[in-house]
Amino acid sequence: MTGGEILLESIIAQGADTIFGYPGGQIMPVYDKLYDYQDRLRHILVRHEQGAVHAAQGYARIKGAPGVVMLTSGPGATNAVTGIADALIDSTPLVVIAGQVGNAALGTDAFQETDYIGLTAPISKWNHQIRSAADVAQSVARAFYIASTGRPGPVVLDMTKDAQNGIAEYIPATCSFIRSYDPCPVPEESVLDRAAAMIDAAEKPLVVFGHGVMLSGAEKELSEFLSKGDIPAGSTLLGLSCLDSDDPHYIGMVGMHGNLAPNIMTQQCDLLIAVGMRFDDRVTGTLESYARQAKKIHIDIDAAELDKLVKVDLPVLGDAKYVLTELTKKIREASRPEWMMQPIMEASVEKHKVIDPELYPEGGPLKQGEVVAAVSKACEGKAVIVTDVGQHQMTAARYSRFHRNRSMITSGGLGTMGFGLPAAIGAKIADPEREVCLFVGDGGFQMTIQELGTIMQEGTGVKIVLIDNNWLGNVRQWQELFFDRRYSFTRMQNPDYAAIAAAYGIAYRRVEERSELDSAVQEMFETEGAFILDVHVAEAANVFPMIPPGKSVNQIMLNETDWI
Amino acid sequence: MKTHGENENLYEVTAYTEDSLGLLYSISGIFARRSLDIEKLLCYPSAIEGVFKIKIYAWASPELIRQAVLQIEKKVDVIKAYYELDTQRSKKEVEEVKEILRKREEKENK
Ligand SMILES: Cc1ncc(C[n+]2csc(CCOP(=O)(O)OP(=O)(O)O)c2C)c(N)n1
Numbered sequence: 083m084t085g086g087e088i089l090l091e092s093i094i095a096q097g098a099d100t101i102f103g104y105p106g107g108q109i110m111p112v113y114d115k116l117y118d119y120q121d122r123l124r125h126i127l128v129r130h131e132q133g134a135v136h137a138a139q140g141y142a143r144i145k146g147a148p149g150v151v152m153l154t155s156g157p158g159a160t161n162a163v164t165g166i167a168d169a170l171i172d173s174t175p176l177v178v179i180a181g182q183v184g185n186a187a188l189g190t191d192a193f194q195e196t197d198y199i200g201l202t203a204p205i206s207k208w209n210h211q212i213r214s215a216a217d218v219a220q221s222v223a224r225a226f227y228i229a230s231t232g233r234p235g236p237v238v239l240d241m242t243k244d245a246q247n248g249i250a251e252y253i254p255a256t257c258s259f260i261r262s263y264d265p266c267p268v269p270e271e272s273v274l275d276r277a278a279a280m281i282d283a284a285e286k287p288l289v290v291f292g293h294g295v296m297l298s299g300a301e302k303e304l305s306e307f308l309s310k311g312d313i314p315a316g317s318t319l320l321g322l323s324c325l326d327s328d329d330p331h332y333i334g335m336v337g338m339h340g341n342l343a344p345n346i347m348t349q350q351c352d353l354l355i356a357v358g359m360r361f362d363d364r365v366t367g368t369l370e371s372y373a374r375q376a377k378k379i380h381i382d383i384d385a386a387e388l389d390k391l392v393k394v395d396l397p398v399l400g401d402a403k404y405v406l407t408e409l410t411k412k413i414r415e416a417s418r419p420e421w422m423m424q425p426i427m428e429a430s431v432e433k434h435k436v437i438d439p440e441l442y443p444e445g446g447p448l449k450q451g452e453v454v455a456a457v458s459k460a461c462e463g464k465a466v467i468v469t470d471v472g473q474h475q476m477t478a479a480r481y482s483r484f485h486r487n488r489s490m491i492t493s494g495g496l497g498t499m500g501f502g503l504p505a506a507i508g509a510k511i512a513d514p515e516r517e518v519c520l521f522v523g524d525g526g527f528q529m530t531i532q533e534l535g536t537i538m539q540e541g542t543g544v545k546i547v548l549i550d551n552n553w554l555g556n557v558r559q560w561q562e563l564f565f566d567r568r569y570s571f572t573r574m575q576n577p578d579y580a581a582i583a584a585a586y587g588i589a590y591r592r593v594e595e596r597s598e599l600d601s602a603v604q605e606m607f608e609t610e611g612a613f614i615l616d617v618h619v620a621e622a623a624n625v626f627p628m629i630p631p632g633k634s635v636n637q638i639m640l641n642e643t644d645w646i
Numbered sequence: 647m648k649t650h651g652e653n654e655n656l657y658e659v660t661a662y663t664e665d666s667l668g669l670l671y672s673i674s675g676i677f678a679r680r681s682l683d684i685e686k687l688l689c690y691p692s693a694i695e696g697v698f699k700i701k702i703y704a705w706a707s708p709e710l711i712r713q714a715v716l717q718i719e720k721k722v723d724v725i726k727a728y729y730e731l732d733t734q735r736s737k738k739e740v741e742e743v744k745e746i747l748r749k750r751e752e753k754e755n756k
Binding site: 199200202203204207208209210211228258259260261262263264384385386390 | 663664666667668669671672675679713716717719720721722723724725747750751754
């Protein structure tokens with residue numbers, strides 16, 4: 083077989099059946115073989131390689147298995163860099179296969195040659211150049227193994243033309259062991275005993291959980307742990323939907339635009355238990371004062387995250403599912419009625435000061451929160467919510483309710499505008515049965531708007547809620563609050579989205595009036611296939627609560643003038 | 647060249663690694679991102695067959711060198727990384743790396 087065929091056989095052998103890609107000169111030998119594999123591999127032709135990577139990310143987050151991307155060398159490969167960096171920081175498993183010039187041309191500045199190993203070394207979990215057909219099967223097996231185990235991440239295979247065209251025998255390969263790599267560290271029993279003792283001794287414990295819970299499939303274990311210990315828990319942005327919004331121990335989202343209860347209680351708890359999260363600065367506010375009063379346990383599978391930003395009393399290196407299962411066995415059944423009252427009090431302040439004015443305003447233009455709440459209600463908290471980056475992202479995170487796990491897909495660590503539309507396409511392709519609803523700002527929509535072409539060609543039924551405010555809203559908010567209202571280049575003129583939707587053959591409705599909102603949302607969900615709901619919201623609105631940069635997580639703005 | 651802070655020392659970092667193309671980029675990048683000066687960098691076969699040694703001499707505070715070494719160790723192709731102020735440990739290191747490889751293989755064969 084040629085290396086190209088071995089590549090495709092090896093991808094199939096890993097259980098993958100979908101590739102997001104874009105062809106070009108240096109990957110043509112593989113694409114030529116792909117023509118004969120159409121019954122076994124579905125190829126989604128995106129409109130830009132960045133879109134391929136984000137779509138594969140959306141796909142991977144729903145499937146819990148690596149998304150596969152195929153690109154040509156040079157510009158194709160460099161276009162993918164943003165997505166790869168996004169996947170690394172958000173721990174998303176990907177296998178990215180890029181074409182490369184022939185072996186003899188490597189290093190000569192040949193046409194469409196870039197040093198892809200050098201470019202992706204700092205933004206991939208692992209990368210490898212394949213220079214011969216004989217190396218293909220083993221490399222692919224390794225790539226899938228590395229991408230999906232331990233703390234997942236993107237893996238890059240840089241495949242020269244010689245490797246694609248060369249002939250070798252196809253010997254199916256598997257990989258479940260690499261001697262330099264230990265993806266599942268198991269904590270010592272004594273460490274777990276100490277953790278359990280700390281939890282039992284605590285009067286006011288608080289859990290903050292993140293994406294790690296989803297990645298290890300520990301949703302049920304988390305809920306059981308909280309229930310036995312009667313411990314309140316806040317989620318990071320990427321942890322959303324790991325716990326049902328109605329779980330009695332769930333108290334909301336932490337961080338810059340999070341809920342009051344988990345942020346304030348971070349400064350009141352006597353034990354902070356962090357699970358599968360990495361203390362991002364958007365979560366902690368200033369580190370100087372972050373949970374200073376509390377003892378801390380940090381459970382994570384990545385040793386480099388332990389004691390990196392927040393010094394803890396007990397680091398626990400291990401998989402969230404394993405650790406939570408063991409801890410639930412070890413801790414005593416507890417009841418903490420007084421401490422569990424605290425979130426209810428904070429929530430009522432937030433409801434009165436922030437939520438009610440956002441969701442039930444007395445007249446005026448539509449608010450972003452109203453739109454999210456209307457959509458969330460219509461899909462009963464069961465849809466996959468995908469967001470782009472900006473105010474609408476924070477609003478979607480705050481006001482969506484989640485009653486199914488794996489229901490929130492967003493760009494957290496990198497905060498990549500343009501992520502949303504292609505990620506939603508990938509999510510819908512991963513699970514066509516589920517409703518996939520994208521919230522996107524008018525800025526971010528235009529960053530990858532070309533992927534409407536992918537929707538058109540593939541018939542992908544993504545529901546797109548365009549939060550249209552004629553501003554780069556998030557930056558505008560910072561300019562208003564912290565830069566003396568000097569609105570430097572954030573006002574943005576929009577195209578005629580109705581005409582764009584029509585050009586791509588996508589159903590469209592524009593909404594400006596509050597009275598139309600529910601019926602428009604209903605029409606969107608009742609319409610077969612893709613839909614763009616273009617909602618014109620208040621232009622100069624801000625997302626609150628907000629922990630301004632450099633402040634502690636209990637120094638919170640409730641609106642433009644009131645602080646907690 | 648930047649001046650070194652009071653809290654900074656010259657450390658010797660030793661990584662035991664597989665033979666991997668992108669690894670040197672990644673490792674030197676870890677130092678560059680934190681603007682830690684590399685004074686000297688050496689790569690050579692270790693006393694264990696098939697295992698390579700990358701030695702880096704760099705100025706850093708104790709906390710930063712600890713974090714950098716954890717990030718080096720996180721690389722898939724790095725078996726183990728050490729850091730220290732002097733160079734007395736290398737025999738002990740070799741024994742320890744052998745033990746790590748033996749244990750991992752034993753875990754896999756179980
Ligand atoms: C690729 C990229 N460029 C720039 C930014 C900085 N940025 C963050 S939010 C934002 C504004 C987003 O505006 P829009 O998409 O309209 O959403 P809104 O905030 O109005 O909801 C910008 C420019 C970014 N996060 N990503």
